[in-house]
Amino acid sequence: MSGDGGGVFNANSAHPFENPSAWTNAVEIVLMLLIPTACVRMYGRMTGSLKQSWTLLSVVAMLFGLLLAAGTLAQGAHTGTVTEAVGGPYEGTETRFGIPGSTLFGVAATGSADGAANASYDSFSSLGGGVLLAAMMLGEIAPGGTGSGLYGLIVVVLVAVFIGGLMVGRTPEYLRKRLGFGEMRYVVMYALVPPTVILACTGLALSLGHGKTSMGNPGAHGLTELIYAYTSNTNSNGSAMAGFNGATDFHNLLMVVAMLLGRYLPMACVLALAGRLAGQRPGVVTVGTLRPQGANFIVLTTAAAVILALLNFLPALSLSALAEGTSTN
Numbered sequence: 168m169s170g171d172g173g174g175v176f177n178a179n180s181a182h183p184f185e186n187p188s189a190w191t192n193a194v195e196i197v198l199m200l201l202i203p204t205a206c207v208r209m210y211g212r213m214t215g216s217l218k219q220s221w222t223l224l225s226v227v228a229m230l231f232g233l234l235l236a237a238g239t240l241a242q243g244a245h246t247g248t249v250t251e252a253v254g255g256p257y258e259g260t261e262t263r264f265g266i267p268g269s270t271l272f273g274v275a276a277t278g279s280a281d282g283a284a285n286a287s288y289d290s291f292s293s294l295g296g297g298v299l300l301a302a303m304m305l306g307e308i309a310p311g312g313t314g315s316g317l318y319g320l321i322v323v324v325l326v327a328v329f330i331g332g333l334m335v336g337r338t339p340e341y342l343r344k345r346l347g348f349g350e351m352r353y354v355v356m357y358a359l360v361p362p363t364v365i366l367a368c369t370g371l372a373l374s375l376g377h378g379k380t381s382m383g384n385p386g387a388h389g390l391t392e393l394i395y396a397y398t399s400n401t402n403s404n405g406s407a408m409a410g411f412n413g414a415t416d417f418h419n420l421l422m423v424v425a426m427l428l429g430r431y432l433p434m435a436c437v438l439a440l441a442g443r444l445a446g447q448r449p450g451v452v453t454v455g456t457l458r459p460q461g462a463n464f465i466v467l468t469t470a471a472a473v474i475l476a477l478l479n480f481l482p483a484l485s486l487s488a489l490a491e492g493t494s495t496n
Contacts, residue, residue: 180195180284186285188263192263208224211223226468233473234309237298242295273291278305278310289411296395297391297484301484304484306319327471328346341459362480364429382410386491390486392411396408400429401430
């Protein structure tokens with residue numbers, strides 16, 4: 168459950184032999200979230216400051232809570248309640264878990280870069296599927312994949328530190344290391360590479376006609392399927408909207424390019440950033456140093472993650488999941 172999705176059965180965790188009951192469903196959700204969350208705790212011990220790990224865990228909890236609340240409301244909007252399933256978007260949902268169990272599983276899978284599924288994500292409501300898409304577009308940092316979620320979260324923290332430092336008129340510093348032009352250059356590159364790859368590949372597929380012919384549904388929902396495919400492929404998730412046909416030479420080759428660029432270039436940026444920070448002499452913490460902890464910093468970091476995702480993907484979401492949701496709900 169800490170890998171890249173998949174399973175022995177084609178129906179994945181919706182198959183009764185792989186996920187037979189509500190208890191096993193709960194266990195799988197815990198397993199998806201356990202190791203990435205433990206990595207955040209480990210980070211606090213490695214840096215010698217458990218307050219840092221609690222700060223990062225609070226950011227993760229806020230982001231995960233926002234995604235879960237939005238997904239639950241979106242899926243329950245058809246029923247007038249977030250718990251009742253009758254009349255809801257039950258197509259493609261395993262009846263043993265119901266809509267709430269499928270929503271929680273979907274948010275945990277996309278938020279942790281796991282890629283498992285106990286329901287058909289293509290059958291989620293328009294806005295519900297958009298929430299799963301948003302979980303990946305955040306950079307899968309709530310809590311993200313094993314290792315990748317941690318360094319993605321740290322990059323968001325560095326953005327928050329830089330913004331916060333400028334707001335109070337102080338030189339941005341994190342863990343006694345100064346964030347200057349050289350360091351922020353790699354932070355910006357890390358933040359821009361995955362969205363650029365996702366949107367460029369989606370645009371290329373559409374312009375050449377392969378995107379439209381592979382869509383399982385017309386209009387905005389079909390565009391959501393296409394964007395979801397390349398977002399999942401680039402951000403190391405592994406899940407898919409089943410209506411999309413990616414089994415073509417064009418998509419197979421383009422997805423290889425998307426994986427190589429969207430996954431390994433950010434890693435190179437993180438390693439280069441780590442090298443620059445490791446080469447610095449630790450600074451001195453003074454009264455004017457921005458403290459990367461506390462409620463204000465947690466809110467600032469959470470807002471930075473959301474704003475980065477919105478700036479990069481809001482136009483694409485407006486044409487796909489949001490367009491479908493506002494026109495059908």
